[in-house]
Amino acid sequence: MSASRQSGTTDELGPEEPEPGGAELLAALLDGMDAALCAFDADGVVTHWNREAERILGWSAAEAVGRRGFAGWAVRSADAEDVEGRLLSAMHAPGRQVDEFALLTKDGGRVLVRTQTSAVRGGDGKPSGVYCAFSEVHTQIDLERSIALSEALFENASWGVVLVDADLRPAVVNAHAARALGMGRTALLGRPLGEVLSQGVEELESALTHVLAEGAPPAPAEMWLAVRGDGGGEPERRCWRSGFLRLGSPLAEEPVPLGVGWLFLDVTEAKQTEQEASQLRFRSQQLHRAARAAAECEDPMEAATVQLDFALAGFADHALIDVLDSEEPQLRLVRAAVTPAGAPGPCQPSGKARLPLRYTEGHPAPQCVERVGSVRATAGTDDPARAREWALARQWPESSVHALCAVLRSRGRTLGVITFLRGAARAQFERGDASYAESVAARVAAALDLAGVGG
8 A cells, every 4th residue: 555644645655554465465365265275385285274274174274284285184094195196196287187085174074075276386387386276065066056957947947037137127038938028038138028028017017126125925926918029910918927036146245136036937728718617607607597587587578688687797798689570571670678778787678669670781680590690790990980880880889899699599490689799898709608698599589489579
């Protein structure tokens, strides 16, 4: 260090501040190393012994330095010649030599160590001794296992692993996660999650922030996310069962968060199967309740509308019953019952006016009667104005976006058609919805047949 005197500034050392010598600096460097280090001169006498060597074997530097070899104190007498020969042979060998052998601790125990030994050369280039770095084998094995586990997780794991830094950006990504996220492993590094995911970003970032602040949650979380595609269509939502681990530096005295380990597994198919099973149970229960309620109705037409009211729960927003005019030889439908178009309410009969419905050519309801099978239709647009025009042109409530028509048949006769309608907030009808609609239609048709309506 330089010193400043009152008479001026100088770089000369003052008498009270001696500069450390080379030996003291070397000793400080050796003691600061995490590895156990010792050195031997050309005769095999110990010249250096650091604190990590003291910790592993229990012998202090004062007890070790000056001894010739390890015989009689750090190795068994029977092994001393072999150990000394292998250590000193490094003086005449190129590069480093790696060996494993057992050393003795001060209290008489045995420690298996792995050594790395290299020659020390003097100013003339000739060998003047060796230095040896050693560590307990089980510590080395634990490290190698940790590295092997990390590599296996990132290369061969059947689930996604993403290490997210404190700025919530991917820092390390395994191959499975890269495939799931639809990008290369290096392309994902450092990108904001909003550039990778189109749906569920807020939920994921909230979870990562919570883990950074408070630690991992007690159980995995199931998140519905959608990966940004190439712009060719609506991205598919996937359910990823996600676990989180807060990562801290093992070298810091106090825990310093390095980021979050995000592990996820795609469980979309399992969740969809679970949801479908739950949906089937609910619909079966609704049909059972509807049958019990309809059995208490004295009026068959009231029984038909009760069946429809139970069917709408969780299935559709509106429903219409159109029946065939039996007095007309040609196909002509008249409105028999309808649910309120404005606000929720029970299905009501349309009265006795029996005015014919002027459905245009290609309308789903007449198609359903002609085909004697269910027909699905959708507006196919995100424009509310165009969707409204589509619904009004088909004489449906203006909020309708998706439709499903099921034929009403009883005792081999076609009585009419039942139409279920959904708004924009619901998904369009799927093939599985048609079987439920047909079950409802069969029950409604049986009640209409008793009422003498249609056919």
